[in-house]
Amino acid sequence: MGNESDMDRRKFMEVGIYAITGAITVVSGVALTGFAVGPSFRKEKVKWIEVELDEAGESNPGFSRVVLEYEKKDGWLTASAKSLVYVKRVKEDEVIAISAACTHLGCIVTWKEDQNIFQCPCHDGRYDADGRVISGPPPRPLRRHKxxxxxxxxxxxxxxxxxxxxxxxRA
Ligand code: FES
Incomplete structure (x- = not known):
């Protein structure tokens, strides 16, 4: 009887020790994994870049072409990046900035002033002046920069x- 109770206690202690060891292993594994892969999941801070426009007016009723150049972090890697953006002032205190990256396969679209459209040279995707798809294979409107x-x-x-x-x- 006493032996049986000793055995139960020993078994209970063993199971408890395994459970605690397992829990410690899981916790340290999660911490180490977070340390190792964390940077690739951490969201990069938004960068703001000042641009100058050849202001829309009589001589330029359309968009200004602006190239954004910046460093881009991807996990542990840092690379230089460039984005072409079509920018237009729509109010005294508001501009719109349309990404030139076609939403089909990423070719660079061109603003066609005479037709009032953006046209993609790769598969003839066409977008209106707001960036919405008119024709061709692009699945979505052009993206916007904040x-x-x-x-x-x-x-x-x-x-x-x-x-x-x-x-x-907003400020
Ligand atoms: S990449 Fe622009 S239409 Fe295909």
């Missing part, structure tokens, strides 16, 4: 949002 105006300076975010997303950054 914008803000601070003390008269025009700033564009390096990140883009889908058409219809919130692009106007």
């Amino acid at each position: 914008t803000k105006i601070e003390d008269g300076r025009i700033l564009l975010a390096t990140e883009t949002v889908p058409y219809g997303g919130d692009t106007h950054e």
